[in-house]
Amino acid sequence: MREICVIGGNRYFGKRLISRLTAAGDQVTVINRGSSAPPAGAIHLIADRNDENSLEKALGSRTFDVVVDQVCYTPRQAEIARRVFAGRTRRYVMTSTVEVYEDTADPVGEDAVDPRTVAVDPGLPWDDADFLDTHYGEGKRQAEAVFAADPGFPYVAVRVAHVLGGDDDFTGRLEHYADRIRTGRTIAVPPVNHPATYIHVEEIADFLFWTVGEDFTGPVNAASHGPLTTQELCEAITAHLPDGKAVLGAVQVGEVSPFSFSRSYGMDNSRATRLGFPFGDARAWLPRAVAETLGKGN
Structure with missing residues:
Protein backbone atom coordinates (compact mmCIF):
# COMPACT_ATOMS: atom_id res chain seq x y z
CA MET A 1 0.00 0.00 0.00
CA ARG A 2 1.35 3.39 -1.02
CA GLU A 3 1.16 6.45 1.20
CA ILE A 4 0.00 9.37 -0.93
CA CYS A 5 -0.51 12.98 0.13
CA VAL A 6 -2.73 15.29 -1.93
CA ILE A 7 -2.62 19.02 -1.23
CA GLY A 8 -5.97 20.52 -2.22
CA GLY A 9 -7.86 18.37 -4.68
CA ASN A 10 -11.37 18.55 -3.27
CA ARG A 11 -13.06 19.43 -6.54
CA TYR A 12 -13.07 18.68 -10.26
CA PHE A 13 -10.20 16.43 -11.37
CA GLY A 14 -8.57 16.51 -7.92
CA LYS A 15 -11.43 14.62 -6.30
CA ARG A 16 -11.41 12.15 -9.18
CA LEU A 17 -7.71 11.52 -8.60
CA ILE A 18 -8.31 10.86 -4.91
CA SER A 19 -11.09 8.40 -5.72
CA ARG A 20 -8.80 6.54 -8.11
CA LEU A 21 -6.04 6.35 -5.52
CA THR A 22 -8.29 5.04 -2.74
CA ALA A 23 -9.90 2.53 -5.13
CA ALA A 24 -6.42 1.23 -5.92
CA GLY A 25 -5.79 0.57 -2.22
CA ASP A 26 -3.56 3.56 -1.53
CA GLN A 27 -3.68 5.34 1.80
CA VAL A 28 -4.48 8.94 0.86
CA THR A 29 -3.97 11.94 3.11
CA VAL A 30 -5.64 15.16 1.94
CA ILE A 31 -4.48 18.55 3.20
CA ASN A 32 -6.69 21.61 2.88
CA ARG A 33 -7.95 24.53 4.95
CA GLY A 34 -11.05 22.64 6.08
CA SER A 35 -13.54 24.26 3.73
CA SER A 36 -14.70 20.86 2.47
CA ALA A 37 -14.17 17.22 3.31
CA PRO A 38 -12.20 14.97 0.93
CA PRO A 39 -13.75 11.94 -0.78
CA ALA A 40 -14.59 8.99 1.46
CA GLY A 41 -11.68 6.85 2.55
CA ALA A 42 -9.10 9.62 2.75
CA ILE A 43 -7.42 10.99 5.88
CA HIS A 44 -8.17 14.69 6.30
CA LEU A 45 -5.58 17.12 7.67
CA ILE A 46 -6.51 20.77 8.09
CA ALA A 47 -3.73 23.29 7.48
CA ASP A 48 -2.97 26.49 5.61
CA ARG A 49 -0.32 25.59 3.05
CA ASN A 50 0.79 29.24 3.06
CA ASP A 51 1.69 28.93 6.74
CA GLU A 52 4.79 26.80 7.20
CA ASN A 53 4.20 26.21 10.91
CA SER A 54 0.59 25.21 10.31
CA LEU A 55 1.66 22.72 7.66
CA GLU A 56 4.44 21.27 9.79
CA LYS A 57 2.13 20.89 12.78
CA ALA A 58 -0.61 19.17 10.76
CA LEU A 59 1.80 16.69 9.21
CA GLY A 60 3.51 15.70 12.44
CA SER A 61 5.84 12.80 11.72
CA ARG A 62 4.00 11.56 8.59
CA THR A 63 5.99 10.55 5.52
CA PHE A 64 4.78 9.70 2.02
CA ASP A 65 5.73 7.83 -1.08
CA VAL A 66 4.34 10.59 -3.31
CA VAL A 67 2.92 14.09 -2.76
CA VAL A 68 0.54 15.50 -5.37
CA ASP A 69 0.28 19.27 -5.07
CA GLN A 70 -2.89 20.48 -6.76
CA VAL A 71 -2.79 24.07 -5.48
CA CYS A 72 0.76 25.40 -5.82
CA TYR A 73 0.37 28.75 -7.54
CA THR A 74 3.36 30.83 -6.41
CA PRO A 75 7.09 30.54 -5.69
CA ARG A 76 6.41 31.29 -2.03
CA GLN A 77 4.13 28.26 -1.78
CA ALA A 78 6.72 26.14 -3.56
CA GLU A 79 9.48 27.26 -1.19
CA ILE A 80 7.39 26.31 1.84
CA ALA A 81 6.51 22.94 0.33
CA ARG A 82 10.14 22.25 -0.57
CA ARG A 83 11.24 22.87 3.01
CA VAL A 84 8.36 21.06 4.70
CA PHE A 85 8.36 17.93 2.51
CA ALA A 86 12.13 17.48 2.18
CA GLY A 87 12.77 14.17 3.93
CA ARG A 88 9.02 13.41 4.02
CA THR A 89 8.43 12.17 0.47
CA ARG A 90 10.25 10.16 -2.18
CA ARG A 91 8.58 12.03 -5.05
CA TYR A 92 6.66 15.27 -5.61
CA VAL A 93 4.10 15.88 -8.36
CA MET A 94 3.07 19.49 -8.94
CA THR A 95 0.05 20.28 -11.09
CA SER A 96 1.18 23.03 -13.45
CA THR A 97 -0.41 24.52 -16.56
CA VAL A 98 -0.12 25.13 -20.29
CA GLU A 99 0.03 28.81 -19.38
CA VAL A 100 3.69 28.52 -18.35
CA TYR A 101 4.38 28.75 -22.07
CA GLU A 102 4.57 32.14 -23.70
CA ASP A 103 3.84 32.77 -27.37
CA THR A 104 5.93 30.07 -29.04
CA ALA A 105 5.77 27.67 -31.95
CA ASP A 106 2.79 25.34 -31.94
CA PRO A 107 2.74 22.61 -30.70
CA VAL A 108 5.17 23.40 -27.91
CA GLY A 109 7.36 20.85 -26.14
CA GLU A 110 8.52 20.84 -22.55
CA ASP A 111 11.96 22.19 -23.39
CA ALA A 112 10.42 25.53 -24.45
CA VAL A 113 10.35 26.45 -20.75
CA ASP A 114 13.26 25.12 -18.72
CA PRO A 115 12.40 25.90 -15.08
CA ARG A 116 16.10 25.82 -14.20
CA THR A 117 16.53 29.06 -16.16
CA VAL A 118 13.45 30.89 -14.85
CA ALA A 119 14.13 33.82 -12.50
CA VAL A 120 12.28 33.61 -9.18
CA ASP A 121 10.96 36.73 -7.42
CA PRO A 122 9.20 35.85 -4.15
CA GLY A 123 8.95 39.58 -3.40
CA LEU A 124 6.21 40.15 -5.96
CA PRO A 125 2.68 40.64 -4.47
CA TRP A 126 1.74 36.98 -4.75
CA ASP A 127 -0.74 37.32 -1.88
CA ASP A 128 -2.82 39.81 -3.88
CA ALA A 129 -5.66 37.91 -5.58
CA ASP A 130 -5.88 40.25 -8.55
CA PHE A 131 -2.13 40.12 -9.15
CA LEU A 132 -2.12 36.34 -8.92
CA ASP A 133 -5.06 36.05 -11.30
CA THR A 134 -3.35 38.16 -13.97
CA HIS A 135 0.02 36.44 -13.42
CA TYR A 136 -1.24 32.86 -13.18
CA GLY A 137 1.20 31.45 -15.73
CA GLU A 138 4.14 33.33 -14.24
CA GLY A 139 3.28 32.10 -10.75
CA LYS A 140 3.26 28.50 -11.94
CA ARG A 141 6.46 29.04 -13.92
CA GLN A 142 8.27 30.40 -10.87
CA ALA A 143 6.86 27.64 -8.63
CA GLU A 144 8.31 25.06 -11.03
CA ALA A 145 11.62 26.95 -10.91
CA VAL A 146 11.80 26.65 -7.11
CA PHE A 147 11.53 22.86 -7.27
CA ALA A 148 13.95 22.62 -10.19
CA ALA A 149 16.63 24.75 -8.50
CA ASP A 150 16.83 22.75 -5.28
CA PRO A 151 14.07 20.17 -5.11
CA GLY A 152 15.04 18.16 -2.02
CA PHE A 153 13.22 15.28 -3.73
CA PRO A 154 12.55 14.08 -7.29
CA TYR A 155 9.74 16.19 -8.75
CA VAL A 156 7.37 16.28 -11.71
CA ALA A 157 5.57 19.35 -13.09
CA VAL A 158 2.44 18.21 -14.97
CA ARG A 159 1.62 20.98 -17.43
CA VAL A 160 -2.11 20.53 -17.89
CA ALA A 161 -3.99 21.57 -21.03
CA HIS A 162 -7.37 23.29 -20.75
CA VAL A 163 -9.74 20.86 -19.03
CA LEU A 164 -13.27 20.14 -20.25
CA GLY A 165 -16.09 17.83 -19.20
CA GLY A 166 -17.91 16.66 -16.11
CA ASP A 167 -21.16 17.90 -14.59
CA ASP A 168 -19.14 19.74 -11.94
CA ALA A 196 -5.58 25.02 -28.37
CA THR A 197 -5.02 21.60 -26.84
CA TYR A 198 -7.49 20.23 -24.29
CA ILE A 199 -7.91 17.26 -21.99
CA HIS A 200 -11.03 15.63 -20.56
CA VAL A 201 -11.53 15.84 -16.81
CA GLU A 202 -11.46 12.05 -16.48
CA GLU A 203 -8.34 11.79 -18.62
CA ILE A 204 -6.32 14.26 -16.53
CA ALA A 205 -7.36 12.35 -13.40
CA ASP A 206 -6.15 9.17 -15.12
CA PHE A 207 -2.91 10.91 -16.11
CA LEU A 208 -2.15 12.09 -12.58
CA PHE A 209 -2.95 8.65 -11.19
CA TRP A 210 -0.59 7.11 -13.74
CA THR A 211 2.10 9.68 -12.93
CA VAL A 212 1.97 8.76 -9.23
CA GLY A 213 3.02 5.22 -10.14
CA GLU A 214 5.84 6.19 -12.51
CA ASP A 215 9.39 7.35 -11.76
CA PHE A 216 10.12 9.98 -14.44
CA THR A 217 10.91 13.54 -13.37
CA GLY A 218 10.77 17.08 -14.69
CA PRO A 219 8.12 18.84 -16.78
CA VAL A 220 5.60 16.81 -18.78
CA ASN A 221 2.75 18.00 -21.00
CA ALA A 222 -0.70 16.48 -20.46
CA ALA A 223 -3.04 17.03 -23.41
CA SER A 224 -5.32 14.90 -25.55
CA HIS A 225 -4.39 14.34 -29.16
CA GLY A 226 -5.58 16.98 -31.61
CA GLY A 266 -1.01 23.98 -28.28
CA MET A 267 1.17 21.43 -26.48
CA ASP A 268 3.22 18.53 -27.81
CA ASN A 269 2.32 15.45 -25.75
CA SER A 270 4.96 13.16 -27.24
CA ARG A 271 7.07 12.90 -24.06
CA ALA A 272 4.17 11.48 -22.05
CA THR A 273 3.22 9.24 -24.97
CA ARG A 274 6.74 7.83 -25.15
CA LEU A 275 6.65 7.23 -21.40
CA GLY A 276 3.57 5.09 -21.93
CA PHE A 277 0.42 7.13 -21.35
CA PRO A 278 -2.31 6.49 -23.99
CA PHE A 279 -4.03 9.84 -24.60
CA GLY A 280 -7.43 9.95 -26.23
Whole structure:
Protein backbone atom coordinates (compact mmCIF):
# COMPACT_ATOMS: atom_id res chain seq x y z
CA MET A 1 0.00 0.00 0.00
CA ARG A 2 1.35 3.39 -1.02
CA GLU A 3 1.16 6.45 1.20
CA ILE A 4 0.00 9.37 -0.93
CA CYS A 5 -0.51 12.98 0.13
CA VAL A 6 -2.73 15.29 -1.93
CA ILE A 7 -2.62 19.02 -1.23
CA GLY A 8 -5.97 20.52 -2.22
CA GLY A 9 -7.86 18.37 -4.68
CA ASN A 10 -11.37 18.55 -3.27
CA ARG A 11 -13.06 19.43 -6.54
CA TYR A 12 -13.07 18.68 -10.26
CA PHE A 13 -10.20 16.43 -11.37
CA GLY A 14 -8.57 16.51 -7.92
CA LYS A 15 -11.43 14.62 -6.30
CA ARG A 16 -11.41 12.15 -9.18
CA LEU A 17 -7.71 11.52 -8.60
CA ILE A 18 -8.31 10.86 -4.91
CA SER A 19 -11.09 8.40 -5.72
CA ARG A 20 -8.80 6.54 -8.11
CA LEU A 21 -6.04 6.35 -5.52
CA THR A 22 -8.29 5.04 -2.74
CA ALA A 23 -9.90 2.53 -5.13
CA ALA A 24 -6.42 1.23 -5.92
CA GLY A 25 -5.79 0.57 -2.22
CA ASP A 26 -3.56 3.56 -1.53
CA GLN A 27 -3.68 5.34 1.80
CA VAL A 28 -4.48 8.94 0.86
CA THR A 29 -3.97 11.94 3.11
CA VAL A 30 -5.64 15.16 1.94
CA ILE A 31 -4.48 18.55 3.20
CA ASN A 32 -6.69 21.61 2.88
CA ARG A 33 -7.95 24.53 4.95
CA GLY A 34 -11.05 22.64 6.08
CA SER A 35 -13.54 24.26 3.73
CA SER A 36 -14.70 20.86 2.47
CA ALA A 37 -14.17 17.22 3.31
CA PRO A 38 -12.20 14.97 0.93
CA PRO A 39 -13.75 11.94 -0.78
CA ALA A 40 -14.59 8.99 1.46
CA GLY A 41 -11.68 6.85 2.55
CA ALA A 42 -9.10 9.62 2.75
CA ILE A 43 -7.42 10.99 5.88
CA HIS A 44 -8.17 14.69 6.30
CA LEU A 45 -5.58 17.12 7.67
CA ILE A 46 -6.51 20.77 8.09
CA ALA A 47 -3.73 23.29 7.48
CA ASP A 48 -2.97 26.49 5.61
CA ARG A 49 -0.32 25.59 3.05
CA ASN A 50 0.79 29.24 3.06
CA ASP A 51 1.69 28.93 6.74
CA GLU A 52 4.79 26.80 7.20
CA ASN A 53 4.20 26.21 10.91
CA SER A 54 0.59 25.21 10.31
CA LEU A 55 1.66 22.72 7.66
CA GLU A 56 4.44 21.27 9.79
CA LYS A 57 2.13 20.89 12.78
CA ALA A 58 -0.61 19.17 10.76
CA LEU A 59 1.80 16.69 9.21
CA GLY A 60 3.51 15.70 12.44
CA SER A 61 5.84 12.80 11.72
CA ARG A 62 4.00 11.56 8.59
CA THR A 63 5.99 10.55 5.52
CA PHE A 64 4.78 9.70 2.02
CA ASP A 65 5.73 7.83 -1.08
CA VAL A 66 4.34 10.59 -3.31
CA VAL A 67 2.92 14.09 -2.76
CA VAL A 68 0.54 15.50 -5.37
CA ASP A 69 0.28 19.27 -5.07
CA GLN A 70 -2.89 20.48 -6.76
CA VAL A 71 -2.79 24.07 -5.48
CA CYS A 72 0.76 25.40 -5.82
CA TYR A 73 0.37 28.75 -7.54
CA THR A 74 3.36 30.83 -6.41
CA PRO A 75 7.09 30.54 -5.69
CA ARG A 76 6.41 31.29 -2.03
CA GLN A 77 4.13 28.26 -1.78
CA ALA A 78 6.72 26.14 -3.56
CA GLU A 79 9.48 27.26 -1.19
CA ILE A 80 7.39 26.31 1.84
CA ALA A 81 6.51 22.94 0.33
CA ARG A 82 10.14 22.25 -0.57
CA ARG A 83 11.24 22.87 3.01
CA VAL A 84 8.36 21.06 4.70
CA PHE A 85 8.36 17.93 2.51
CA ALA A 86 12.13 17.48 2.18
CA GLY A 87 12.77 14.17 3.93
CA ARG A 88 9.02 13.41 4.02
CA THR A 89 8.43 12.17 0.47
CA ARG A 90 10.25 10.16 -2.18
CA ARG A 91 8.58 12.03 -5.05
CA TYR A 92 6.66 15.27 -5.61
CA VAL A 93 4.10 15.88 -8.36
CA MET A 94 3.07 19.49 -8.94
CA THR A 95 0.05 20.28 -11.09
CA SER A 96 1.18 23.03 -13.45
CA THR A 97 -0.41 24.52 -16.56
CA VAL A 98 -0.12 25.13 -20.29
CA GLU A 99 0.03 28.81 -19.38
CA VAL A 100 3.69 28.52 -18.35
CA TYR A 101 4.38 28.75 -22.07
CA GLU A 102 4.57 32.14 -23.70
CA ASP A 103 3.84 32.77 -27.37
CA THR A 104 5.93 30.07 -29.04
CA ALA A 105 5.77 27.67 -31.95
CA ASP A 106 2.79 25.34 -31.94
CA PRO A 107 2.74 22.61 -30.70
CA VAL A 108 5.17 23.40 -27.91
CA GLY A 109 7.36 20.85 -26.14
CA GLU A 110 8.52 20.84 -22.55
CA ASP A 111 11.96 22.19 -23.39
CA ALA A 112 10.42 25.53 -24.45
CA VAL A 113 10.35 26.45 -20.75
CA ASP A 114 13.26 25.12 -18.72
CA PRO A 115 12.40 25.90 -15.08
CA ARG A 116 16.10 25.82 -14.20
CA THR A 117 16.53 29.06 -16.16
CA VAL A 118 13.45 30.89 -14.85
CA ALA A 119 14.13 33.82 -12.50
CA VAL A 120 12.28 33.61 -9.18
CA ASP A 121 10.96 36.73 -7.42
CA PRO A 122 9.20 35.85 -4.15
CA GLY A 123 8.95 39.58 -3.40
CA LEU A 124 6.21 40.15 -5.96
CA PRO A 125 2.68 40.64 -4.47
CA TRP A 126 1.74 36.98 -4.75
CA ASP A 127 -0.74 37.32 -1.88
CA ASP A 128 -2.82 39.81 -3.88
CA ALA A 129 -5.66 37.91 -5.58
CA ASP A 130 -5.88 40.25 -8.55
CA PHE A 131 -2.13 40.12 -9.15
CA LEU A 132 -2.12 36.34 -8.92
CA ASP A 133 -5.06 36.05 -11.30
CA THR A 134 -3.35 38.16 -13.97
CA HIS A 135 0.02 36.44 -13.42
CA TYR A 136 -1.24 32.86 -13.18
CA GLY A 137 1.20 31.45 -15.73
CA GLU A 138 4.14 33.33 -14.24
CA GLY A 139 3.28 32.10 -10.75
CA LYS A 140 3.26 28.50 -11.94
CA ARG A 141 6.46 29.04 -13.92
CA GLN A 142 8.27 30.40 -10.87
CA ALA A 143 6.86 27.64 -8.63
CA GLU A 144 8.31 25.06 -11.03
CA ALA A 145 11.62 26.95 -10.91
CA VAL A 146 11.80 26.65 -7.11
CA PHE A 147 11.53 22.86 -7.27
CA ALA A 148 13.95 22.62 -10.19
CA ALA A 149 16.63 24.75 -8.50
CA ASP A 150 16.83 22.75 -5.28
CA PRO A 151 14.07 20.17 -5.11
CA GLY A 152 15.04 18.16 -2.02
CA PHE A 153 13.22 15.28 -3.73
CA PRO A 154 12.55 14.08 -7.29
CA TYR A 155 9.74 16.19 -8.75
CA VAL A 156 7.37 16.28 -11.71
CA ALA A 157 5.57 19.35 -13.09
CA VAL A 158 2.44 18.21 -14.97
CA ARG A 159 1.62 20.98 -17.43
CA VAL A 160 -2.11 20.53 -17.89
CA ALA A 161 -3.99 21.57 -21.03
CA HIS A 162 -7.37 23.29 -20.75
CA VAL A 163 -9.74 20.86 -19.03
CA LEU A 164 -13.27 20.14 -20.25
CA GLY A 165 -16.09 17.83 -19.20
CA GLY A 166 -17.91 16.66 -16.11
CA ASP A 167 -21.16 17.90 -14.59
CA ASP A 168 -19.14 19.74 -11.94
CA ASP A 169 -17.17 22.09 -14.21
CA PHE A 170 -17.16 25.20 -12.03
CA THR A 171 -15.51 27.52 -14.56
CA GLY A 172 -18.63 28.44 -16.55
CA ARG A 173 -16.61 28.64 -19.76
CA LEU A 174 -18.69 26.26 -21.87
CA GLU A 175 -21.85 27.80 -20.42
CA HIS A 176 -20.62 31.17 -21.73
CA TYR A 177 -20.83 29.74 -25.24
CA ALA A 178 -24.10 27.96 -24.61
CA ASP A 179 -25.78 31.17 -23.42
CA ARG A 180 -24.76 32.99 -26.58
CA ILE A 181 -25.65 30.10 -28.88
CA ARG A 182 -29.12 29.82 -27.32
CA THR A 183 -29.80 33.50 -27.92
CA GLY A 184 -27.78 34.06 -31.09
CA ARG A 185 -25.63 36.68 -29.41
CA THR A 186 -22.20 37.31 -30.88
CA ILE A 187 -19.29 35.29 -29.51
CA ALA A 188 -16.30 37.62 -29.32
CA VAL A 189 -13.02 36.21 -30.65
CA PRO A 190 -9.67 37.81 -31.55
CA PRO A 191 -9.00 38.65 -35.22
CA VAL A 192 -6.46 35.79 -35.39
CA ASN A 193 -7.94 33.04 -33.26
CA HIS A 194 -5.56 30.17 -32.48
CA PRO A 195 -6.62 26.59 -31.66
CA ALA A 196 -5.58 25.02 -28.37
CA THR A 197 -5.02 21.60 -26.84
CA TYR A 198 -7.49 20.23 -24.29
CA ILE A 199 -7.91 17.26 -21.99
CA HIS A 200 -11.03 15.63 -20.56
CA VAL A 201 -11.53 15.84 -16.81
CA GLU A 202 -11.46 12.05 -16.48
CA GLU A 203 -8.34 11.79 -18.62
CA ILE A 204 -6.32 14.26 -16.53
CA ALA A 205 -7.36 12.35 -13.40
CA ASP A 206 -6.15 9.17 -15.12
CA PHE A 207 -2.91 10.91 -16.11
CA LEU A 208 -2.15 12.09 -12.58
CA PHE A 209 -2.95 8.65 -11.19
CA TRP A 210 -0.59 7.11 -13.74
CA THR A 211 2.10 9.68 -12.93
CA VAL A 212 1.97 8.76 -9.23
CA GLY A 213 3.02 5.22 -10.14
CA GLU A 214 5.84 6.19 -12.51
CA ASP A 215 9.39 7.35 -11.76
CA PHE A 216 10.12 9.98 -14.44
CA THR A 217 10.91 13.54 -13.37
CA GLY A 218 10.77 17.08 -14.69
CA PRO A 219 8.12 18.84 -16.78
CA VAL A 220 5.60 16.81 -18.78
CA ASN A 221 2.75 18.00 -21.00
CA ALA A 222 -0.70 16.48 -20.46
CA ALA A 223 -3.04 17.03 -23.41
CA SER A 224 -5.32 14.90 -25.55
CA HIS A 225 -4.39 14.34 -29.16
CA GLY A 226 -5.58 16.98 -31.61
CA PRO A 227 -6.08 20.71 -31.05
CA LEU A 228 -9.58 22.19 -31.07
CA THR A 229 -10.68 25.49 -32.55
CA THR A 230 -13.32 27.83 -31.14
CA GLN A 231 -15.45 26.91 -34.14
CA GLU A 232 -15.26 23.21 -33.24
CA LEU A 233 -16.30 23.96 -29.67
CA CYS A 234 -19.24 25.97 -30.96
CA GLU A 235 -20.26 23.20 -33.36
CA ALA A 236 -20.27 20.64 -30.54
CA ILE A 237 -22.39 22.93 -28.36
CA THR A 238 -24.76 23.77 -31.22
CA ALA A 239 -25.28 20.05 -31.82
CA HIS A 240 -26.41 19.86 -28.19
CA LEU A 241 -28.60 22.97 -28.64
CA PRO A 242 -30.12 22.48 -32.11
CA ASP A 243 -32.35 25.57 -31.82
CA GLY A 244 -29.34 27.80 -31.22
CA LYS A 245 -26.95 29.53 -33.57
CA ALA A 246 -23.23 30.23 -33.20
CA VAL A 247 -22.24 33.70 -34.38
CA LEU A 248 -18.53 34.50 -34.07
CA GLY A 249 -17.40 38.09 -34.30
CA ALA A 250 -13.79 39.30 -34.34
CA VAL A 251 -12.97 42.20 -32.00
CA GLN A 252 -9.85 44.32 -32.18
CA VAL A 253 -9.94 45.44 -28.55
CA GLY A 254 -11.77 44.36 -25.43
CA GLU A 255 -12.50 41.05 -23.75
CA VAL A 256 -12.91 37.94 -25.85
CA SER A 257 -14.70 34.69 -25.06
CA PRO A 258 -12.94 31.95 -23.08
CA PHE A 259 -11.18 29.35 -25.22
CA SER A 260 -10.54 31.93 -27.95
CA PHE A 261 -6.86 32.80 -28.09
CA SER A 262 -4.72 35.46 -29.73
CA ARG A 263 -1.67 33.26 -29.03
CA SER A 264 -0.88 29.59 -29.21
CA TYR A 265 -1.89 27.18 -26.44
CA GLY A 266 -1.01 23.98 -28.28
CA MET A 267 1.17 21.43 -26.48
CA ASP A 268 3.22 18.53 -27.81
CA ASN A 269 2.32 15.45 -25.75
CA SER A 270 4.96 13.16 -27.24
CA ARG A 271 7.07 12.90 -24.06
CA ALA A 272 4.17 11.48 -22.05
CA THR A 273 3.22 9.24 -24.97
CA ARG A 274 6.74 7.83 -25.15
CA LEU A 275 6.65 7.23 -21.40
CA GLY A 276 3.57 5.09 -21.93
CA PHE A 277 0.42 7.13 -21.35
CA PRO A 278 -2.31 6.49 -23.99
CA PHE A 279 -4.03 9.84 -24.60
CA GLY A 280 -7.43 9.95 -26.23
CA ASP A 281 -8.49 12.15 -29.13
CA ALA A 282 -10.09 15.47 -28.19
CA ARG A 283 -12.53 15.40 -31.10
CA ALA A 284 -13.76 11.96 -30.02
CA TRP A 285 -14.61 12.97 -26.45
CA LEU A 286 -15.74 16.57 -27.08
CA PRO A 287 -19.46 15.75 -27.63
CA ARG A 288 -19.52 13.81 -24.36
CA ALA A 289 -17.80 16.65 -22.52
CA VAL A 290 -20.37 19.14 -23.78
CA ALA A 291 -23.28 16.87 -22.80
CA GLU A 292 -21.83 16.31 -19.33
CA THR A 293 -21.27 20.00 -18.64
CA LEU A 294 -24.42 21.46 -20.14
CA GLY A 295 -26.70 18.64 -19.01
CA LYS A 296 -29.60 16.96 -20.74
CA GLY A 297 -32.04 19.74 -19.86
CA ASN A 298 -30.23 22.58 -21.67
